[in-house]
Structure formats: structure tokens, C-alpha cells
Amino acid sequence: MPAPNLPLLCPVCFQPLEPAGPHPGGQGRLVCGSSHSFDAARQGYFNLLVGKGTAFEADTAEMVEARFNFMGKGHYLPLAEAVAAAVVPSLPRDPAVVLDSGTGTGHYLRVLLDAAEADGLDVAALGLDISKFALRRAARLNPEAVNLAWDVWQPLPVRDNSVDAVTVIFAPRNAAEFARVLRPTGLLAVVTPRPGHLASIAESAGMLRIEEGKEHRLAGAMQPHFRIESARDVDFPLALTRREAADLALMGPAGHHSDRTAIAARLEGQPEPVAAEARFRLTVFRPAWPRKQ
Known part of the structure; x- marks a missing residue:
């Protein structure tokens, strides 16, 4: 319950x-x-999408399975720990509310909740995603959270000024809605890939390139609702099997226009371990004041 x-x-x-x-x-x-x-649902999440639901393409079962496998092996654990370190110290000692928008399989939220528990914090968590396949995984991994099927571009089913932290990791960003639900003292933590992310395997795996100027556009898109409090790079090496590299490619946007067989064929000639560098930017925003109505 x-x-x-x-x-x-x-x-x-x-x-x-x-x-x-x-x-x-x-x-x-x-x-x-x-x-x-x-x-x-029998798998533990709630579908709040009513009417026409959402027009956006949700991650498929194959994409979600690839993400669950990849994340379960801890390859992105340094990133998850960096997000938790940015968020948990700012949570209030009274019961805090964290919203993970685009929760996916729930692995990033799991690390945050474990860090909060280790710090003696009581946290109520909400996880949003449009993929029912992802939410099934998230509900099992984070049974103490409320996992909701929802489209972030619609008004969030969350009260005004009620959330202490919003996390958005490789997911769409509705700045106006995030600002509405956050308390004045709340924070928004956003993770985006930086140019050069996975560059050594991106072309061979059929992955999309990271556009230049993405960070500048992010800052502009968050105005006038937010101001940047801090930003840091989170970079670390990866050493993967070819199957893990295929999971990495399939779990992202490439999974919407390719499949495992095609991706695996493209990676066939790669020597193992497949070496790559993960390059992320973790940006922490605070609500701008006075708030824009």
C-alpha cells in the first residue's frame, strides 16, 4: 500500500x-x-494516465530489459552515487518527498533512498515514467516508492510546493511543472550526457551523438523558473563485454530504431573488454525567486 x-x-x-x-x-x-x-497494477505501479493517455513513445520491453541488465551490474553506480550525494544532504530531517521524473527501472532512485536511509532520513518517493515495462521493474526494486505511469509534459499529479527534490536523469524536463511542485527550499538535480560520452563505441553501436551546446540549451530552457546552484562533471571509464555494450546501446534512444540483433552485429568486431568513457554533467538548480506564475 x-x-x-x-x-x-x-x-x-x-x-x-x-x-x-x-x-x-x-x-x-x-x-x-x-x-x-x-x-x-498486479506488478505494483499505478496508471494515472486518463483519456488519450500520452502521445509519446515509451521505452519497449526489450529496451527496459537491456537497461535493467546493464544497471544491475553497477556500471553507472558512480553516477547514481553522485546524484545521491548532491540531493540527500539537502533533504529536511522531517519526512522528505523526492520525485524521480523518468524513473525508468528505478536504479538511480534506489541508490538515493539507500543513502537517505543510511543518513537517518525518512523519505517518501514518487517515481514517474510512461513505460509500463520500466515501471514493473521500478515497482519491484523500490516497493516503498509510489510508481506512477505519467507523461511529464502534462500537469503533474502532485500538489504545489510539496516536493523537496526532483531528480531527472536522461529524461524530459518540464521546468514550469517542476518549479510548481517544488518547495521554495527544494532542488532539482538534472543529469545530461556531455560531448564525447561513449564516443569510442557510439558509431559502431549505432548510438546518437551528443550535440554540442547541450549544456547551454539546458540552462536556457530552465529559465526563468530556476537558477543554477552548482554543476559538476561525472566521468568514469567503462570496460564492457560485447553483450553489455549492446545493452548500453539498446537501452537508449537507439533502441527505438534498432534491435539487439542489429546492434550485436555492429559490435561483433569489437575486442573485449569494450572500452569507453562515460561523461555526464550533473547540474543542481534551485527555484528562482520571485517565482514566475
Whole structure:
């Protein structure tokens, strides 16, 4: 069952959405004052998308499996630990609320929650994604979080000024909505790849190149809702098997226009271990003041 007092809103009427008794089938439920009810899927997440749902292409089961396999081996653990180190010290000692937008398989959120627990913090977590395949994994990895199927470009089903930290790791950024749900003292942590990321294998694996000027465009897109508090590079080497390199390619945008067989064929000539360098930028934003309405 979801924890009580989470800052959720009904996507139909925008009244507070609260956990209720389980459905007769045994799954949890979320219910608002107007009796709109959302039952948890058997895998533990809630689908709040109503009406036409979302027009955006969700990650496929094959892409999610590749990400789960790759992340489960700890290849991106240094990045997850860097995000946790940027967020956890700023969380309040009272129960804090963290929103992981584009939670994917939930691995980054898992590291953050473990770090918060080690620091003695009580954290309520929300994970959003549009891929039901990803949410099935996230709900198993982070059962204490509320994992929601949602489109970040729609108004978030979260109350104003109710979240202490938003994390966005390789996911879309709705600056206005993030600013609305964050408390004035909250923070937004954004991770983006930098030029040169995985450059040694990107072409052979069919991966998209990182555009120059991406960081400058990020800062511009977050204005006028946010100001940059800090930014740091997170770089580390990778030594992968060809299968792990294929997982790495398949779990990203390349997975929408290719498949494992094609990617594996492109990597066939690569000697093992396949060497690459991960290059990321971790930017921490604070809400701008006065807030733009």
C-alpha cells in the first residue's frame, strides 16, 4: 500500500489523491474525494494516465530489459552515487518527498533512498515514467516508492510546493511543472550526457551523438523558473563485454530504431573488454525567486 500523506492529485478532478483499502483482488488503490479510483497494477505501479493517455513513445520491453541488465551490474553506480550525494544532504530531517521524473527501472532512485536511509532520513518517493515495462521493474526494486505511469509534459499529479527534490536523469524536463511542485527550499538535480560520452563505441553501436551546446540549451530552457546552484562533471571509464555494450546501446534512444540483433552485429568486431568513457554533467538548480506564475 502507498504511504499516507503523499502529495498526490487526482488527474481527473485535481483533488487530493489518497491511499484506500485494497481492491478485492488484493491490490492497492488511490482514491480522491470525488470517488475517482485507481487500482494498482498486479506488478505494483499505478496508471494515472486518463483519456488519450500520452502521445509519446515509451521505452519497449526489450529496451527496459537491456537497461535493467546493464544497471544491475553497477556500471553507472558512480553516477547514481553522485546524484545521491548532491540531493540527500539537502533533504529536511522531517519526512522528505523526492520525485524521480523518468524513473525508468528505478536504479538511480534506489541508490538515493539507500543513502537517505543510511543518513537517518525518512523519505517518501514518487517515481514517474510512461513505460509500463520500466515501471514493473521500478515497482519491484523500490516497493516503498509510489510508481506512477505519467507523461511529464502534462500537469503533474502532485500538489504545489510539496516536493523537496526532483531528480531527472536522461529524461524530459518540464521546468514550469517542476518549479510548481517544488518547495521554495527544494532542488532539482538534472543529469545530461556531455560531448564525447561513449564516443569510442557510439558509431559502431549505432548510438546518437551528443550535440554540442547541450549544456547551454539546458540552462536556457530552465529559465526563468530556476537558477543554477552548482554543476559538476561525472566521468568514469567503462570496460564492457560485447553483450553489455549492446545493452548500453539498446537501452537508449537507439533502441527505438534498432534491435539487439542489429546492434550485436555492429559490435561483433569489437575486442573485449569494450572500452569507453562515460561523461555526464550533473547540474543542481534551485527555484528562482520571485517565482514566475
